[in-house]
Amino acid sequence: DTAVSQTPKYLVTQMGNDKSIKCEQNLGHDTMYWYKQDSKKFLKIMFSYNNKELIINETVPNRFSPKSPDKAHLNLHINSLELGDSAVYFCASSQGGYNEQFFGPGTRLTVL
């Protein structure tokens, strides 16, 4: 009965590859997010979707493309992976506004 789940938990890949991370929430929330946490633990929002529509798109390279097939899912596809993409990626969901954001366990991406 996990609230926000992500797969995979760990992802190790070579530079130049394309990879996807999946996120699912079973909380019935309307809003989902992707965050990136770097090696110094700085956490920054990348994207936010509300009812499958993109509402926040921070200054993220266009190699990163989020996709929301339905309200419960928000996937992140990354093309042409670079060393600097190595980080932990967190998915989160909420009812929007100032409501609490519930975080997934994170996906640790390592680009070699």
Next chain:
Amino acid sequence: GEDVEQSLFLSVREGDSSVINCTYTDSSSTYLYWYKQEPGAGLQLLTYIFSNMDMKQDQRLTVLLNKKDKHLSLRIADTQTGDSAIYFCAEPDSSYKLIFGSGTRLLVRP
């Protein structure tokens, strides 16, 4: 833009109180949040305070808000080893996007 700052590290002995500090820049923030991140896990909302409050207490946690100085603190009473984690303060911007501080790593020594 918004900026949230925290000290990076705090070490306390088990049973002592811990105080984690945060400064923020957006004086219009309606809510301010404290999140906890345990090793290898995602963030979990610990507590929050509404901007018209000065203090909020929740069991061992006390949040103090000084709006004039834009200073937020989290006090953990009787700190336990299970409290060892990274603590993030966060404020929402005008589009409800959360701006996180750099995180304070709390180490509780037995």
